[in-house]
Amino acid sequence: MKWLQSRRNNRLIPALLLIVVLVLLFPQRSEAYAGPGAGFAVLSSFWTIFVAFLYSFYALMTWPIRQLLRMFRRRRAYGKAQVKRVVIVGFDGMDPELASRFMGEGKLPNLAKLRDSGTFRPLRTTFPAISPVAWSTFQTGVNPGKHNIYDFLARDLKNYLPYLSSAQISEPKRHLKIGKYSLPLGKSDVKGLRKGTPFWHWLGKAGVFCSVIRVPVTFPPEKFPGVLLSGMCVPDLKGSQGTFCFCTTRASEGRFREGGVRIPIERNGAGFHSYIPGPENPLGTGSELRADFKLRPDTKRGQARIEIDSETFTIKVGEYSEWIPVKFKAGMGFTARGICRFYLKEVSPEVEVYVTPVNIDPGHPDLPISHPVTYSIYLAKLFGPYATLGLAEDTWALNEEVLDDQAFLAQAYGNHEDRERMFFDALEKTPQGLCACVFDTTDRVQHMFWRYLDKDHPAVRDVPQDQKPRVIQELYDRMDTLVGRVMQQIDDQALLLVISDHGFRSFNRCMNLNAWLHQNGYLVLKDGKSESGDWFEDVDWSRTRAYTMGLNGLYLNIKGREREGIVEAGAEAEALKEDLRGKLDGLVDPASGKIGITGMFDCDAVYAGPYVDNAPDLIVGYGEGFRASWDSVMGKVTTAIFEDNLKAWSGDHCVDPRLVPGVLFSNRKIAIEKPAIVDVAPTVMKLFGLELPAYFDGKPWAVGAAGVKV
Amino acid sequence: MASSSIPPGFTLFDFAANIPLLWVFAISIVIGFLMVIVFRYASDQKAIGRAKDRLKAHLLAVRLFQDQLPVVMRAYGKILRGTGSYLRLAFTPFLIAILPITFMIVQLDRYFGWMPLQPAQAFLVEARVEDPATLDQASLQLPPELSSSAPAVHVPKEKAVVWRVVAGRTGNYDIRITAAGQTVSKQVVVAPGLARVSPVRLKDHFWERIFTSGEPALADNSPVQSIAINYLPREISFAWTQWNWIALFFVVSLIAGFIFKSALGIQV
Numbered sequence: 001m002k003w004l005q006s007r008r009n010n011r012l013i014p015a016l017l018l019i020v021v022l023v024l025l026f027p028q029r030s031e032a033y034a035g036p037g038a039g040f041a042v043l044s045s046f047w048t049i050f051v052a053f054l055y056s057f058y059a060l061m062t063w064p065i066r067q068l069l070r071m072f073r074r075r076r077a078y079g080k081a082q083v084k085r086v087v088i089v090g091f092d093g094m095d096p097e098l099a100s101r102f103m104g105e106g107k108l109p110n111l112a113k114l115r116d117s118g119t120f121r122p123l124r125t126t127f128p129a130i131s132p133v134a135w136s137t138f139q140t141g142v143n144p145g146k147h148n149i150y151d152f153l154a155r156d157l158k159n160y161l162p163y164l165s166s167a168q169i170s171e172p173k174r175h176l177k178i179g180k181y182s183l184p185l186g187k188s189d190v191k192g193l194r195k196g197t198p199f200w201h202w203l204g205k206a207g208v209f210c211s212v213i214r215v216p217v218t219f220p221p222e223k224f225p226g227v228l229l230s231g232m233c234v235p236d237l238k239g240s241q242g243t244f245c246f247c248t249t250r251a252s253e254g255r256f257r258e259g260g261v262r263i264p265i266e267r268n269g270a271g272f273h274s275y276i277p278g279p280e281n282p283l284g285t286g287s288e289l290r291a292d293f294k295l296r297p298d299t300k301r302g303q304a305r306i307e308i309d310s311e312t313f314t315i316k317v318g319e320y321s322e323w324i325p326v327k328f329k330a331g332m333g334f335t336a337r338g339i340c341r342f343y344l345k346e347v348s349p350e351v352e353v354y355v356t357p358v359n360i361d362p363g364h365p366d367l368p369i370s371h372p373v374t375y376s377i378y379l380a381k382l383f384g385p386y387a388t389l390g391l392a393e394d395t396w397a398l399n400e401e402v403l404d405d406q407a408f409l410a411q412a413y414g415n416h417e418d419r420e421r422m423f424f425d426a427l428e429k430t431p432q433g434l435c436a437c438v439f440d441t442t443d444r445v446q447h448m449f450w451r452y453l454d455k456d457h458p459a460v461r462d463v464p465q466d467q468k469p470r471v472i473q474e475l476y477d478r479m480d481t482l483v484g485r486v487m488q489q490i491d492d493q494a495l496l497l498v499i500s501d502h503g504f505r506s507f508n509r510c511m512n513l514n515a516w517l518h519q520n521g522y523l524v525l526k527d528g529k530s531e532s533g534d535w536f537e538d539v540d541w542s543r544t545r546a547y548t549m550g551l552n553g554l555y556l557n558i559k560g561r562e563r564e565g566i567v568e569a570g571a572e573a574e575a576l577k578e579d580l581r582g583k584l585d586g587l588v589d590p591a592s593g594k595i596g597i598t599g600m601f602d603c604d605a606v607y608a609g610p611y612v613d614n615a616p617d618l619i620v621g622y623g624e625g626f627r628a629s630w631d632s633v634m635g636k637v638t639t640a641i642f643e644d645n646l647k648a649w650s651g652d653h654c655v656d657p658r659l660v661p662g663v664l665f666s667n668r669k670i671a672i673e674k675p676a677i678v679d680v681a682p683t684v685m686k687l688f689g690l691e692l693p694a695y696f697d698g699k700p701w702a703v704g705a706a707g708v709k710v
Numbered sequence: 711m712a713s714s715s716i717p718p719g720f721t722l723f724d725f726a727a728n729i730p731l732l733w734v735f736a737i738s739i740v741i742g743f744l745m746v747i748v749f750r751y752a753s754d755q756k757a758i759g760r761a762k763d764r765l766k767a768h769l770l771a772v773r774l775f776q777d778q779l780p781v782v783m784r785a786y787g788k789i790l791r792g793t794g795s796y797l798r799l800a801f802t803p804f805l806i807a808i809l810p811i812t813f814m815i816v817q818l819d820r821y822f823g824w825m826p827l828q829p830a831q832a833f834l835v836e837a838r839v840e841d842p843a844t845l846d847q848a849s850l851q852l853p854p855e856l857s858s859s860a861p862a863v864h865v866p867k868e869k870a871v872v873w874r875v876v877a878g879r880t881g882n883y884d885i886r887i888t889a890a891g892q893t894v895s896k897q898v899v900v901a902p903g904l905a906r907v908s909p910v911r912l913k914d915h916f917w918e919r920i921f922t923s924g925e926p927a928l929a930d931n932s933p934v935q936s937i938a939i940n941y942l943p944r945e946i947s948f949a950w951t952q953w954n955w956i957a958l959f960f961v962v963s964l965i966a967g968f969i970f971k972s973a974l975g976i977q978v
Binding site for chain 2: 066209227310372374375377378379380381382384428429430431432
């Protein structure tokens, strides 16, 4: 029936049009209604106009009251405001040294304009220099001791196991037992663990409209007068921080270290079938939900047709599909909805498909990912489905070589383009107030492609320097273009801040601090063991005094705090800290001769606030080129302390925070020598004329007046 | 309407088949389904989906950014433009469907639009002639099952003559009218329940004939312009109210269409 849509058959339309005209010229009651087709068209369009009319009516009727309230609030909000609008463009991980270098080479013209006419400074980051920590400080204006985020992970004192530090998703408390099913009564409870109040809440209360897009650690979204789309820390449909699926006909090559699962593809006649693993069945059967799909390869054309639910689509080898809706049916009418993209790796001789983590569908969110809930739906309707997962760029898949460089970049920039569209829409919708957006492509791409920037990186030793792609240069160019577009859309009345939470350094040597603690008698394994499994399996806690988990935290096994703690709080703990600091600060990597740790920071010295007790006892500041090994992060004790990093994940920032400040660019002069990310919240609030809460740790900057046209 | 006296051999199916409500429901559901299928293949589904999504987005924008007056006004503008785009996309399938649907409705209207005559029911036969001078010679010939109950009434101003006739028993009959030496006939239907009824026989008036008459045209040289029977319009009882069948068809086919489009995942 495609002929119906063909332009070549458009002669049909005039003929039909003629008939319609004739019918209308001779109206009789029977043809007055020309069937449901006309009914659909008329009803749907008039429904829209009707709803719009209703909204208008409501808006009109309530307008005087709202206008009065607005006037009152705006007088408070904008009466003392020095700016009409503040636009914050966050580039996660943009490095000031690299930015300077590229600007020095004549690149990044827009950022160079900001530097020359406004401000460019390194921006002091947090201890540790990790995105959830730094962006939490950015939004709350306080140190981690007051917002309670010290890493991606925190440890459960009862069992030494990790949990996500930013949010906790728990099952509904009440269930109804029906046969083999346990029917949940109510929804899952999503609890934010970040403390403190984001500064846009203060602004919103004062009548300043705020649009906030993908700032990390804003999941679950909190209610405030504005719109917000959550970013980093939003889970996938499985509840993880991103679990990709690699479907293959090749015999299993074991499990992935983290972040993905391998699923067999099985032949079924001329085609194949496989499945995407989903969340656990909410009906309490203990089974994992699955979404089956069929695949029919076309080896001649190098493509495959995939059928999943009611969707059928064709993709070529080396191509991504659009976002495909996926339903996981649990039974009794329970369905979990998500979206994912397929990437066809191979159709011959084997068949291999990579499937992104199943993202929460922004058009039908099973968990709240925006405030109001309709905001994510609005964006999905306006621009189509988009990645909602906090860490949407699948670094694990590249690390595990399931994706190659090009496939990873295509995914990352695809997501980035979606976010640019959202951001510029928010900018248009916020002519007055705050518009803030964090782009994390900068972080992911630098993590994965620093190896091409570092001529000595062990992961690409064999690649000649002149053949290394200029991925990071291109990344900075793209971000500069984005800044240029923002500059075109704002006027002198707006303050533009381009900031990053931290910078970047090469990561070419891994350090397993748990191994060091083990070899130096601070961490003891059970008798006969020389290595442990993940998450301290085989650790003898009754003889362990210190351990490390996550990226930069070192914990003492404190009596009365940890379940099997043995170190007395107070003098003994202080002495142990001093001992560890003395031995670890300046620790040299025997193979390279470089300093592996350049700073050990006592939590009491760097944090202050009601949640300091949850902080690691010591923050480890790794030296340039070093970082915690993946095993160490996951609480595993190995025999080697130092080893080469051969992964694509080749750049990092989880080092001594003094080595990796972020950037601060602005279109206005800012009179401060050493700005810090903690100062952003008080600065913006002061610019809008708001009183600053006494508990703020940041200090407002002296921002120059408008008039300097950048 | 079903006959009050049930003839021998009259089955439940016959009973159901004579209930117009059931027919209208059945036809509406089938047409609703077919229309959705036609819409599916005759339209650019992706474009319609996108247009509808954008419309919804602009509606949400009005709500989300209600305090930003310029934003709200721009959203209204986009809603109007979006509605135009949607209607443009829906126009092609609408055009494709209108022809068969229109003629089908015309045909169905012969059955559902009018009530056939009942035995013992009096009705009027009105003939209009070209030349008022021929009115006096106009005569009506009836089959034995029909009988005239009053003398003819002449209305020269309207070039019309009217006879009052009573139906005797059920059946399809031809009545004949002679004027200016020529005889023309007209079908009369006396039946319980549903029957195909033509309320008028016409000369010329092509479009009117297509839409209202179920009989061949009168000859071009016929002195008679039209012959009409005053069948009563049919009304169908449903939901405590009387419906014209087209109104009921409109409602039921739309509901069926919306149900089928949701079940089949078709953008309408």
